[in-house]
Amino acid sequence: MRTLAHESLYLLLGLPTGIAMFTLVTTGWSTAIGTLITFIGIPLAVLTVFATRGLANIERKRSGLVLGQPVPAVYKARLPLRRDDWRELRVIWERLRAIAVDRQTWKDLGYSLLSLLTGTAGFTIVVTAWSTTLALLTAPAWWWLVEDSSIGIDLTGVDIGIGHVDLDGWVAAGGGFAAGLVLLPISIVLVHGAARVSAAMASALLGPGKRDLEERVEHLEETRAGAVDAARLELERIERDLHDGAQARIVAVAMDLGRAEQKLAAGEGAEAAELVREAREETQRALAELRDLARGIRPALLSERGLQEAITSLTARAGVPATVEYRVSGRLSAAIDTAAYFVTAEALANIAKHAAASSAAVRVERRGNRLEVEVRDDGGGGADAGGGGLTGLRKRVEALDGTLLISSPSGGPTILRAELPCA
Amino acid sequence: MRVVIAEDLALLRDGISRLLEDNGCEVVAAVEDGEALIEAIEGQRPDVAVVDVRLPPSFRDEGIRAALEARRRVPGLPVLVLSQYVERVFAKELLADGSGGVGYLLKDRVADPAEFVDAVRRVAAGGTAMDPEVVAQLVAGRGPARLEELTPRERDVLSLMAEGRSNNAIAAGLVVTEGAVEKHISNIFGKLGLPPSEGDHRRVLAVLAWLGE
Numbered sequence: 030m031r032t033l034a035h036e037s038l039y040l041l042l043g044l045p046t047g048i049a050m051f052t053l054v055t056t057g058w059s060t061a062i063g064t065l066i067t068f069i070g071i072p073l074a075v076l077t078v079f080a081t082r083g084l085a086n087i088e089r090k091r092s093g094l095v096l097g098q099p100v101p102a103v104y105k106a107r108l109p110l111r112r113d114d115w116r117e118l119r120v121i122w123e124r125l126r127a128i129a130v131d132r133q134t135w136k137d138l139g140y141s142l143l144s145l146l147t148g149t150a151g152f153t154i155v156v157t158a159w160s161t162t163l164a165l166l167t168a169p170a171w172w173w174l175v176e177d178s179s180i181g182i183d184l185t186g187v188d189i190g191i192g193h194v195d196l197d198g199w200v201a202a203g204g205g206f207a208a209g210l211v212l213l214p215i216s217i218v219l220v221h222g223a224a225r226v227s228a229a230m231a232s233a234l235l236g237p238g239k240r241d242l243e244e245r246v247e248h249l250e251e252t253r254a255g256a257v258d259a260a261r262l263e264l265e266r267i268e269r270d271l272h273d274g275a276q277a278r279i280v281a282v283a284m285d286l287g288r289a290e291q292k293l294a295a296g297e298g299a300e301a302a303e304l305v306r307e308a309r310e311e312t313q314r315a316l317a318e319l320r321d322l323a324r325g326i327r328p329a330l331l332s333e334r335g336l337q338e339a340i341t342s343l344t345a346r347a348g349v350p351a352t353v354e355y356r357v358s359g360r361l362s363a364a365i366d367t368a369a370y371f372v373t374a375e376a377l378a379n380i381a382k383h384a385a386a387s388s389a390a391v392r393v394e395r396r397g398n399r400l401e402v403e404v405r406d407d408g409g410g411g412a413d414a415g416g417g418g419l420t421g422l423r424k425r426v427e428a429l430d431g432t433l434l435i436s437s438p439s440g441g442p443t444i445l446r447a448e449l450p451c452a
Numbered sequence: 453m454r455v456v457i458a459e460d461l462a463l464l465r466d467g468i469s470r471l472l473e474d475n476g477c478e479v480v481a482a483v484e485d486g487e488a489l490i491e492a493i494e495g496q497r498p499d500v501a502v503v504d505v506r507l508p509p510s511f512r513d514e515g516i517r518a519a520l521e522a523r524r525r526v527p528g529l530p531v532l533v534l535s536q537y538v539e540r541v542f543a544k545e546l547l548a549d550g551s552g553g554v555g556y557l558l559k560d561r562v563a564d565p566a567e568f569v570d571a572v573r574r575v576a577a578g579g580t581a582m583d584p585e586v587v588a589q590l591v592a593g594r595g596p597a598r599l600e601e602l603t604p605r606e607r608d609v610l611s612l613m614a615e616g617r618s619n620n621a622i623a624a625g626l627v628v629t630e631g632a633v634e635k636h637i638s639n640i641f642g643k644l645g646l647p648p649s650e651g652d653h654r655r656v657l658a659v660l661a662w663l664g665e
Contacts, residue, residue, distance in 0.1 A: 272506065276536055277461050283563030284467045288474060291565050311463075 033217060036224035037159065039094040040151035043227060046091065047148020050084050050141040053077065058138075071125070078134055085137045088144070089235050095228040100236040105131045123434075132241070140234040147227050154223045158216035165209030172202035256428030259421050270322050278315035282308045328370060336366040336393065340373050344391055348381025349406070351389040361400065365451050368429055369393060369402045372447040375422050376404035384408030384443055395451065403446040410441035422447075453576055456496055457482040458489040458515060459504040459534070468502065468562060475569040484508065486518030493522045493529060500553075500576035505535035505542065516542050523549065532575045534559050540589045543582065544664045552653045555581030555616070571616075579653050580616035580660065587614040590663035601643045609636040614659050618652055 057077030064070040086102060093099035105127065128134055237245070289304035323329070331339040337355045344351035361369070373391055380389050386408030394401045413419070414435040423433045431449035455477050459465040469479045481492035485508045493501055501522060507514035519531045530553030533546060538558055546554045555575040561583065562568050571581035582590075591599065591611065599607060605626075612622045619637070623630045637655070641648055644662055649655045 269511070272536055273461060277464055280536070280559045280562060281463050281467050283560065284464075284471055284565075287563045287565045287568075288471055291474065 033220065035094040036220050037155050039091060039224050040155040040220065040227065042091055043144075043148035044152035045148075046084065046088060047144040047146075050081070050088070051145035053080055053084060054138055054141040057081070075125070075128070078128055078137075081137050081141055085140065085235055088140070088231055092228045092231040092235070095224045096232065100232050102133075102235070103237040103241045104133050132238075133235075136234045136238075140231070143230065143234075147230060151223050151227050155220050158212075158219050162209055162212045162216045165205045165212060168205030168209065169202040252424075252427040252430070255424035259424035259428065262417075262421050267322065267326065270318070270325075274318040275315045275322070278311050278318065282311045282315070285311065327367065331366060331370050336361060336369055339366075339370050340391060340393060343370070343374055343377055344389070347377040347389060349384075349386050349389050351377065351391060354390070354392040354394070356392075356394040357400065358395065361451055364429055365400060365449050368425055368431070368449055369400060369447070371425065372402045372422060372433075372445070373404055375418055376445045379412065379418065379445075380404070380406045380408060380443070383412065384410075384441075386441075386443075398450060398452045400449045400451045401446060402449070403444065405442055405444040408441050408443060409439075410437045410443050411439045412437035412443050412445075419445075453477045453500065453573065454480045454496065454498045455572065455576075456480060456489065456492045456498040456501045457503075458484070458486065458492075458501065458507060458518065460484050460507050461504075464504075464559070471562060471565050472502075472569065472572065475565060477569070477572065486514045486521075489515075489518045490522050490525065493526055497526070500530040500532060500572055502532045502534060502572065504559075505533055513542065516545060520545065527551075528553060528578075530554070530575045530578065532557065532572055532581060534562075538583055538585045538589060540586070540593055540664075543586045543590065543660075547657070547660050547664055550657060550661065552578040552580060552657060556586050557581060557583045558585055574616055580656050582615045582660065584611065584615055587611050587663070590614065590660070594663055594665075598644075602640060606636050606640050606643075609633060610640055610659065613637065613640075613656055614663060616656055 054077065057073070057080065061070050061074035061077055064073060082102075082104065089100040089102060285304045285308035289301040289308065292298075292301035292304065328339055330342055336357070337353075340355065341353050344353050373393075377389060377391075380386050384406045386406035389404060389406045392401070392403040394403075412435060414437070419433075419435060426433045426447045426449065429449055431447055434446045434448070435444070437443035437445075453476070455472055457465060457468055457472075457479060459468060459482070465482050465484070469482050472479055480496045480498055481488075483489050483492050489501065489503060489507075492498075501519065503515045503519045505513055505515040507518065515533060515535075519533055523529050523531060528551055531546070532555035533542070534557055535542070536559050538556065543556050546556055553575055555571055557568075557571060561571065574581050588611070591607075591614075599610075602610065608626060609622060612625055617625065619630050619633045623633045626633070638648070640646075640659075641655075646658050646662060649658050
């Protein structure tokens with residue numbers, strides 16, 4: 030009964046959504062193509078794609094009525110709808126390209142064009158089947174009502190869709206009821222079948238196809254290898270830092286103390302004191318390096334006080350004045366906030382080292398089920414996205430199923446943005 | 453004694469230079485990489501080269517390779533290799549040509565200037581200076597089966613001998629007479645089936661060769 034009600038509701042809703050989708054894509058695309066030579070055509074096309082996605086998402090949810098759960102969306106490209114994005118030509122281009130090569134964009138379009146046809150068909154089937162069946166089953170009631178009532182409305186003829194039946198006697202009314210009984214299972218099968226076919230189409234066109242799944246597996250394999258690689262590079266870096274840093278300093282301290290001992294034995298007190306002072310200073314440097322190294326592995330402040338304070342502390346130590354805009358409610362997983370922290374740390378370190386910037390701005394914001402971490406500067410641009418630090422960062426972000434976007438045209442500014450999933 | 457130093461970290465390069473100069477050595481060149489080391493060795497013909505294992509550009513075993521190359525170009529050139537960790541395989545490579553004048557020490561050993569300078573002098577004189585850690589790894593690599601015939605005292609003597617110590621130094625280290633050390637050594641050679649060798653250095657090389665087999 031519940032299933033049947035869901036299926037009927039599903040088919041009834043198919044007509045308005047079908048009309049909406051069909052109208053949207055036909056008017057949207059024809060207007061966009063018509064105005065393509067003026068610059069308004071491209072934003073219009075993007076707007077159409079975006080609106081189609083909105084309706085497609087409603088369709089995915091509607092299919093959930095029949096399938097038990099909504100059809101999953103598999104968009105690869107996000108839309109360039111942030112105000113900032115439109116200022117960056119490269120970002121716009123990348124996003125437009127991504128939309129165009131995203132198979133789902135075109136599957137959405139195909140679905141929209143078909144949706145009017147399937148929506149109308151489904152609507153007609155469900156309305157006809159139920160109205161006919163109900164009318165026939167209630168035929169005796171109609172006849173009895175009309176016979177006994179004194180209202181005097183002429184209800185001797187009931188239009189039941191398959192023709193005009195005159196209810197002019199017990200026999201006809203009884204016959205109608207019997208026909209209704211026969212029609213009931215047929216209606217159930219019809220509604221069920223129509224709903225299944227329509228939902229199967231939604232699943233095929235709006236959900237992930239075999240190629241999407243293959244690509245997903247490929248992507249996961251790549252990013253997993255990247256994650257392993259990033260971990261190895263990180264360990265190598267730590268080993269190098271230890272070898273050239275604290276370890277070497279402690280060797281130097283031992284050496285200074287050994288020499289000081291020799292000087293003392295030889296009665297050269299002043300020189301011995303100088304060596305001891307050098308050794309003490311070297312110890313302090315070794316400690317500072319060990320502290321930095323530990324912070325580079327997992328900053329204590331991040332564990333103790335969370336991302337906001339850790340990032341604020343990073344900007345306070347950055348080489349240039351930096352502002353923080355932090356808009357995150359709720360808790361983030363440790364993996365995500367560590368990644369967000371290191372994106373900020375690496376970006377600020379790069380700005381201090383290479384950008385020749387006078388200020389930087391950090392924005393950490395949760396948008397839906399995504400965490401955006403953006404660091405921009407007002408420097409000279411020209412950052413090398415393939416450089417060691419940024420490659421490591423990209424692998425780190427991709428390992429979490431995120432994306433790293435770098436825009437650094439010559440002349441600046443440089444924008445580094447990581448988008449991390451945080452469901 | 454004229455010394456060439458190859459060490460990429462300025463902090464340690466300067467420290468080792470000063471330590472050696474304090475102790476009467478002349479540092480004729482202090483360089484940062486393997487290429488400069490070979491150049492300095494060919495130009496300066498020092499009495500000994502002190503070389504860090506890890507040098508640019510690869511930061512792996514550049515120093516070992518540079519040292520081996522230097523010994524190939526200047527046969528018999530004494531080389532003392534320093535490292536923050538010891539690897540048996542590096543020790544074996546250094547000992548592979550069977551001639552003396554090699555050393556392989558942990559950098560930690562610079563903490564005792566007198567000992568360190570003694571090791572540099574020993575190597576410069578054609579002897580060996582193996583870090584106790586290296587010897588321990590070589591001994592461990594031989595496996596207990598081949599060493600269990602030795603008494604604990606003989607094993608101590610073997611280790612000290614492998615480090616490159618003279619009979620005199622071994623005797624002092626173990627607080628026994630030189631005569632007793634000589635007796636231990638001849639027992640060790642007998643038990644391990646090594647041919648009796650003349651002179652400290654040859655004996656040490658025989659022991660190291662046996663350990664490194």
